[in-house]
Amino acid sequence: MNSATRRKRIALFGATGSIGKSTLDVIRRFPDRFELFAVSCHSNIGALEDIIDEFGPKYAIVTGEGNLKRTDLKVLRGREGLEEVAAHHEADIVLIATLGTIGIFPTLAGLRAGKRIALANKETLVAFGSVVVKELENSRGELIPVDSEHSALFQLLLGWKDDAETLILTASGGPLRKLSREEMERVQLADVLRHPTWNMGKKITVDSATLMNKGLEVVEAHWLFRFPPEKIEVVIHPQSIIHGLLRLRDGALVAHMSTPDMKVPIQYALTYPERLPSEVRSPDLPDLSSLTFESPDFDRFPLLKLAYEALKKGRGFPAVMNATNDIAVKAFLDGRIGFLDIENTVFTVVNEFEGTEEDLGALIEADLWARRKAREVVDSLV
Numbered sequence: 098m099n100s101a102t103r104r105k106r107i108a109l110f111g112a113t114g115s116i117g118k119s120t121l122d123v124i125r126r127f128p129d130r131f132e133l134f135a136v137s138c139h140s141n142i143g144a145l146e147d148i149i150d151e152f153g154p155k156y157a158i159v160t161g162e163g164n165l166k167r168t169d170l171k172v173l174r175g176r177e178g179l180e181e182v183a184a185h186h187e188a189d190i191v192l193i194a195t196l197g198t199i200g201i202f203p204t205l206a207g208l209r210a211g212k213r214i215a216l217a218n219k220e221t222l223v224a225f226g227s228v229v230v231k232e233l234e235n236s237r238g239e240l241i242p243v244d245s246e247h248s249a250l251f252q253l254l255l256g257w258k259d260d261a262e263t264l265i266l267t268a269s270g271g272p273l274r275k276l277s278r279e280e281m282e283r284v285q286l287a288d289v290l291r292h293p294t295w296n297m298g299k300k301i302t303v304d305s306a307t308l309m310n311k312g313l314e315v316v317e318a319h320w321l322f323r324f325p326p327e328k329i330e331v332v333i334h335p336q337s338i339i340h341g342l343l344r345l346r347d348g349a350l351v352a353h354m355s356t357p358d359m360k361v362p363i364q365y366a367l368t369y370p371e372r373l374p375s376e377v378r379s380p381d382l383p384d385l386s387s388l389t390f391e392s393p394d395f396d397r398f399p400l401l402k403l404a405y406e407a408l409k410k411g412r413g414f415p416a417v418m419n420a421t422n423d424i425a426v427k428a429f430l431d432g433r434i435g436f437l438d439i440e441n442t443v444f445t446v447v448n449e450f451e452g453t454e455e456d457l458g459a460l461i462e463a464d465l466w467a468r469r470k471a472r473e474v475v476d477s478l479v
């Protein structure tokens with residue numbers, strides 16, 4: 098059987114998370130097309146065992162503390178395990194849906210080995226975009242975005258790359274879209290986790306409430322599509338039906354719409370350039386009584402503005418912003434700091450940073466420095 102007709106072997110990193118589960122739904126739906134080759138989790142060993150029992154992958158990787166004791170597959174650990182499987186000659190597609198910056202290591206290893214990287218993990222491009230782009234240019238590998246807005250833009254650019262002047266990313270505005278700064282000061286974790294349109298992991302749900310998520314996506318879009326920051330717009334669109342738009346040079350505006358369900362972009366990243374039938378229906382226009390749009394409020398959501406500034410500065414500023422945000426969001430999720438302390442922590446650390454080189458070693462150093470500083474700031478706040 099040649100590689101065009103045999104089932105594609107998928108390495109799914111972050112299999113136990115929200116994107117991981119949606120990816121398993123897609124794989125379940127196409128047993129003749131896809132085979133789960135490898136899975137990873139951080140510490141949720143029980144959930145990983147259930148996936149292994151159902152899909153029978155050849156490899157499992159645990160990146161955190163837990164122990165997986167099985168003899169029916171090969172068990173690997175940590176960053177090295179992710180790298181080994183990403184470059185494995187039997188893997189065809191590596192879908193990276195882990196949390197945090199560990200995603201850079203399998204991304205680089207997979208690209209170097211000529212794999213398709215389906216990238217959900219936006220932190221990888223935010224912190225190490227220049228490094229990933231360099232690797233991509235020198236390899237036979239492909240990078241296909243899984244994030245819904247970037248998947249939409251990727252698809253639109255297939256048709257209009259030469260005529261596109263500006264990219265537009267939509268944002269739902271998150272659960273706190275209408276709140277004043279005074280009201281934000283008092284919000285509780287439960288309010289923040291009540292996302293109006295998307296069902297996602299906790300970290301990204303908090304990022305949606307601060308609009309940091311959209312800021313990270315602006316940086317991600319820059320590296321994926323090589324548009325400068327001033328040619329990347331954000332618009333608030335609370336219904337999350339339109340995911341991305343292009344302004345074309347003749348005055349046309351083209352949009353990509355779909356029901357807000359991550360199975361749509363995940364399936365596309367796995368099947369591209371083909372399209373297969375989906376269980377998710379496209380929206381019925383008469384049901385969409387109104388699609389609304391607002392400009393983002395950079396005063397109420399200053400982290401979005403910071404992301405543009407960090408992208409313009411480069412020199413490790415996006416990596417520091419992202420790492421600090423990771424620590425601050427975790428502290429908020431753990432109930433240690435308040436909602437607005439997230440941005441206070443990020444601004445404090447970013448303001449102390451002086452910039453670094455754009456190479457992997459220096460960016461990792463900057464990431465680690467920012468995490469240390471952010472922990473100090475959080476400790477001073479509790």
Ligand SMILES: NC(=O)c1ccc[n+]([C@@H]2O[C@H](COP(=O)([O-])OP(=O)(O)OC[C@H]3O[C@@H](n4cnc5c(N)ncnc54)[C@H](OP(=O)(O)O)[C@@H]3O)[C@@H](O)[C@H]2O)c1
Pocket residue numbers: 110111112113114115116117137138139140141142160193194195196197199217218219220243244245295296297298299300301359
């Ligand atoms: N959810 C969405 O709709 C969505 C949309 C676009 C992009 N993304 C991006 O996709 C990524 C995953 O998001 P998610 O919402 O699926 O997150 P999630 O539900 O929290 O799942 C995260 C996954 O990563 C694993 N993980 C946690 N910490 C890790 C670490 N330090 N190192 C390696 N693996 C770790 C988790 O394992 P355990 O279960 O063992 O903890 C889990 O499998 C994020 O980068 C997010 O920004 C998500």
